[in-house]
Amino acid sequence: MPHDDGSTVDVLLRLLDDGVPVPSYAHPGDAGADLVTTVDVEIPPQGRVTVPTGVAIALPDGYAAFVHPRSGLAAKHGVTIVNAPGTVDAGYRGEIKVTLLNTDVSEPVRLSRGDRVAQLVIQRVERARFLQAEVLPGSHRGDGGFGSSGGWAAARA
Numbered sequence: 339m340p341h342d343d344g345s346t347v348d349v350l351l352r353l354l355d356d357g358v359p360v361p362s363y364a365h366p367g368d369a370g371a372d373l374v375t376t377v378d379v380e381i382p383p384q385g386r387v388t389v390p391t392g393v394a395i396a397l398p399d400g401y402a403a404f405v406h407p408r409s410g411l412a413a414k415h416g417v418t419i420v421n422a423p424g425t426v427d428a429g430y431r432g433e434i435k436v437t438l439l440n441t442d443v444s445e446p447v448r449l450s451r452g453d454r455v456a457q458l459v460i461q462r463v464e465r466a467r468f469l470q471a472e473v474l475p476g477s478h479r480g481d482g483g484f485g486s487s488g489g490w491a492a493a494r495a
């Protein structure tokens with residue numbers, strides 16, 4: 339049974355590339371541990387590139403890891419993650435990879451080996467037993483979605 343004191347959980351990790359750091363939290367209380375690219379890349383304007391991180395993990399059952407973008411890269415260079423947040427299943431033992439997207443329409447983005455490109459958030463997850471039903475219980479929202487509650491102007495009115 340892995341150690342879990344309610345705020346930290348032990349996660350086994352393999353480094354697949356010499357010189358790659360163990361993912362680390364920049365500050366106490368941070369939710370995301372930074373992941374680096376192990377390769378130099380240039381992402382063309384509006385292009386995408388999948389980069390390796392040199393890290394493989396074994397999560398305990400009942401957990402998943404989510405690969406989130408970094409705000410600084412997004413705000414300064416327009417770099418995000420295509421499938422944000424990427425889902426790392428508890429049973430996945432392969433290298434964690436990050437599919438980066440350069441949203442800028444004119445400027446390429448160059449990233450160097452060792453640059454922090456994403457952050458890994460470890461979370462407990464529930465698995466559902468899906469129970470088929472002919473009729474679902476009523477609710478206040480009902481089937482309204484996709485902006486049915488109005489935009490910000492409607493909310494102010």
Ligand SMILES: O=c1ccn([C@H]2C[C@H](O)[C@@H](COP(=O)(O)OP(=O)(O)OP(=O)(O)O)O2)c(=O)[nH]1
Pocket residue numbers: 405421423424425426427428430433434435436437
């Ligand atoms: O950003 C990501 C997302 C996923 N993965 C790995 C871990 C995950 O367990 C596996 C599969 O991811 P996902 O289920 O999102 O992809 P899929 O296209 O459904 O592939 P699969 O058919 O293998 O489930 O790929 C990453 O390394 N990085």
Ligand SMILES: [Mg+2]
Pocket residue numbers: none
């Ligand atoms: Mg899948």
